[in-house]
Amino acid sequence: MSEPLRDLAGYGAEPPHAAWPGGARVAVSLVLNYEEGGESNVLEGDAASEGYLHEVVGAPPVVGGRDLNSESMFAYGARAGFWRVHRTLAAHRVPVTVHAVGQALERNPEAGRAMGAAGWEVAGHGRRWIDYRDVPEDAERADIADTVRTVERLTGRRPVGWYTGRTSPATRRLVAEEGGFLYDSDDYADDLPYYVEAAGRPHLVLPYSLDANDFKFLIVHGFTTADDMLAYLVDTFDVLHAEGADRPRMMSVGMHGRIIGRPGRIRALDLFLRHVAQLGGAWVATREQIARHWLAAHPPPR
Template sequence: MHYDFVPIAHRQPLKWPNGKRLAVILTTNFEYWDPAREDPKPFYPGGPGIVGGELAGDVYDNPNWTWREYGQRVGVWRMFDVFDAEGVPSSCTMNAKMGIERKAVVDAAVERGWEIVAHNYVQTDLLTDFHKDPEKEREVIRETLRICEETTGKRPKGWLSSSLRSTPNTADLLAEEGMLYFTDLLNDDQPYLIHTKSGKPLVSVSYTSEVNDFTVFMRQGQTCDGGFAVFKEAFDWLYAESEHSGRFLNIGLHPHVIGQPFRIRALRDFIRYAKQFDDVWFATREEIATWYLETHQSHIPTA
């Protein structure tokens, strides 16, 4: 994987289609965790737990597992209600085990015509486990894509690694599998091209660990009003910057966090706020990546 270092001040203005100036990506993460595994090393939980302390990985951790399952049983359906009521789509990441163990959640997104982004095989395993074994990493990627396609009827066009723990080989392997975009690189507010060993281009459409319900609510301890304020602050600043060159705002959402009844209003109120702006584009990553592949030379010319 290689990408050029081109500071934002050195790029040409980015002009989104149809006169839009700020793209908003509302990312809902469909994530399944196994209750336990054979390895006694502590589970990598994919974010802070609701109950502190670590158990061995081969011991069932009831409060932390069932807290996450709340998102699948209740929280995500509350989110669907908000998205439906406000008439906006979500870009949904899905690990393969969600398609096996919690297919009803995935089916609900597919029925709505929403984007599905491949999100590893299971949340508790990381691609960095295979950082010295690219063939094993390729195997995990292929199996994930196979199950995603089998579950949804469509092969995903993009990838988000569990906990964003990818390897230097990941982008090259994704390009070889015909992927269109990669979301692990947290380094931009605009899309850009990733150069891969196969010569097949891959578009970076960054995820975020900052404008993210885990960070805002679980790590910072924000209230519902405080969470909305963070989302709005990011939107307002990027919207002002986008007067001259387009930006995107991604908000990372987890059903067991934002889907709680005392937090969901932050999402609803933000959507209602953003919808007031006619030149805001509620976009999918596939739409952004497809458009960018056709237009990138006018933004960041390549040799």
């Protein structure tokens, strides 16, 4: 249970049987990262414009000034891409977890209300979409608390999950100390949830994914077409589905409105969900549902 400097052993050759509801072979967690409006911008007092995860791959940030092209690409995610993803998920009637940046929700409260009305889980994703590596601990703690208040106010329910993405060494401890979270997802190390020790007590980690993730459209040698992402998602699901006959697994799919919400990419999500439904054996669930199941079926060691 205790988290060493690096745990490279994990569950080893005999991972636990997940016992997903309905005998599912794979628990599928769809995650929409809502960040648009929280990215770096000199208008917010940042040193430079946002240089990460926009369509002009490799373009350096503008130091001391605005990058209006980058700003408008992020705006697309809030204005149009989010709603395209929303319509697609509603058509398939599947649940989703949103990693929501507090300031991004404040900039588009209608989106927050739509998340709440749809019954989506909304987890915390930081006050701003920034790298917290060098943020003072007191400031990071305050940002976590502020994000909790913002999510609850705009969606109607406080977050019980957390994902910073670009963490500080203190992030997990601060999340555990806050006391209201069931889990965090700042981890990519396994196909199943597991426990670590944080703030002196057992803490549940639900691993996330940067491989089955649409952000690979915006990196060199990543996805180019919707078919690229679709093939990767289908291959991932099919392997986990086959393994799940003996040892059920968990699959995370990461998305962003400004990325997969583009017209030329949304079919990757649509056709993947059709494939999951056709093959069967999947429990499509929020991360909160997965966490609550794991806490009940596999409680932490005493």
